[in-house]
Amino acid sequence: MNGNYRILLPVLSLAVLMAAVFYLQPRAMSYFGLNLLFNLAVPIALATIAQMMIIMVNDIDLSVGTFVSFVACVTATFLNDAPLIGAAILAASILAYAGLGALIHMRQLPAIVVTLGMSFVWAGLAVLILPSPGGAAPAWIRTLMTVKPPLVPMAIVASVGIAALTHLLIMRSSTGTLLRGVGGNTRAVLRAGWSVTRLKAGAYALAGFFGVLSGMSLVGLTTSADANIALRYTLLSIAGVILGGGEFTGGRISPVGAVIGALTLALAGSFLSFMRLSPDWQIGAQGAILILVLAVRLVFSRRSARVEG
């Protein structure tokens, strides 16, 4: 019951925003238009899923933005010039994420501090790899991101695909249930004989994996990289998870909601720009949209709590 509510609100806010955008700019209501509106939301959606993996185990990742930038730099340089080395670097970075997860659990470190520190490490590595903006997207990624499937544009196909895949992985599989259990009740999982260290490492590795996908898809869209390309993703991804019905604690997350949340955030920017709102007000307005959606959610959850109680 509650789970249904959780997904209803993000869907509703996306639909309202989409209707508003179509009203303001009817041209958007086409294959071409939808792709332009949403293609830059694909890497944001992937980064949001990465963030969701961390939030799922009651942590928060402040290094998503710089990590995606780092991956983008590796993709535009090593993965293009020497695919094997590039793939090795990306695999190593996923392992680094897993290691972080294990370290955070074993030493009981606050994830917010560790990931904040890591954000400087990733940013430094990105600048080392690509001191000045440049590089080139590997042809196959570029082809993949600009592919024109029949009927439905790539951005929509990709979003639905990401949502479906992560839903199966997190909500339907036994591993997913365990991972959510770590966020819900760590002690119970521990008592049942599972290694929480290993599970946390797994969650972080998944975050690293989706972070890598995010960076690669971003380069596929932009054709080249820049060490600061995705700094905004840190806050966007956290907002996307929450907007999509997730909560900071208790392992209560929704992969489908997170993808919808990311799309909503991307759409909110376009909506404000179509409104011709002055840039001085845009950040504030974006925040207002966020607060509005969360306020509506609070009203809903209070009401349902009262009914149940």
Added chain:
Amino acid sequence: MHLRNKLMGAVALMAVCVPALAHADTSDKRIALSNNYAGNSWRQAMLESWEKVASQAVEDGVVAAADAFTTSENQATEQAAQIQNMILQGYDAIVVNAASPTALNGAIAEACSAGIIVVSFDGIVTEPCAWRIAVDFKEMGRQQVEYLASRLPDGGNLLEIRGLAGVFVDDEIHAGIQAGVEEFDQFEIVGSVHGDWAQDVAQKAVAGVLPSLPEIVGVVTQGGDGYGAAQAIEAAGRDMPIIVMGNRQDEMQWWADARDADGYETLSLSIAPGVATLAFWVAQQVLDGAEVPKDLTVPFLTVTQDTLDEALASTPEGSVANVEYSLEDAKAVIAEAKQ
């Protein structure tokens, strides 16, 4: 009779239409400005210049619309989304000051394939389908030495004030000054300090290096540092060398005061924020069907002894000398690039 009337009508119609066709090919076209940052005086002056020239052009019926958009955050992904929105809004041309030379390439390629003209300036992009109006910083350095050579044929010692270490612009201007000194080998650079394009930093740096220097006849700068250098040299009680200025209001004010006191002469050069309006006219020319080379160069805004009072009067305190470009200026820049 009937036929004659018809013919007369046709002739009259032609007379009305033909001049209109020759002048207003772009009257139904819409141009957008994509800007990534508005947080300093240079960008503010840039947006004001755009507003002034573009709204006049809309009023005159040269173009149908010329709207300026600034992203709420200075981020490349944000600007890429902004450009994609402009494609959706159906603009015919996009003039862009880019947050990153490369990270917008995907969005710009989308715009080009939708048949939109993209003109980048100041912060230029590497995507080949876009036009680029770039600043020739090297030439800016070289011209300073050239000017000094015209004033001081015998040459002498120079002090170089550089910008922020490690920034592309600093390297370029420095390389230009090096080339200038090689060309006019009567000059020798005897000292070099980093002024970080700021008057206070430059003043401290010059004051620190002065005691170790022999007599200097000229100071080559990067803009924003001339006033500080003058203050330091004055305080040290040395003869005032020729300091090349960078169009900042305080620099020009000091120069005007020194001129009134003892006839001080120098040169001042930098890039005007109004370069946005040059990009506007270049976009209009491309839309008009003119043949425009992809790489254009921004002319420097030079303030000389004769134009000093005029430039100073039109520059607000704390700002930088500006100029709005006209259609003729744009045509001249295009013609020069074709050669």
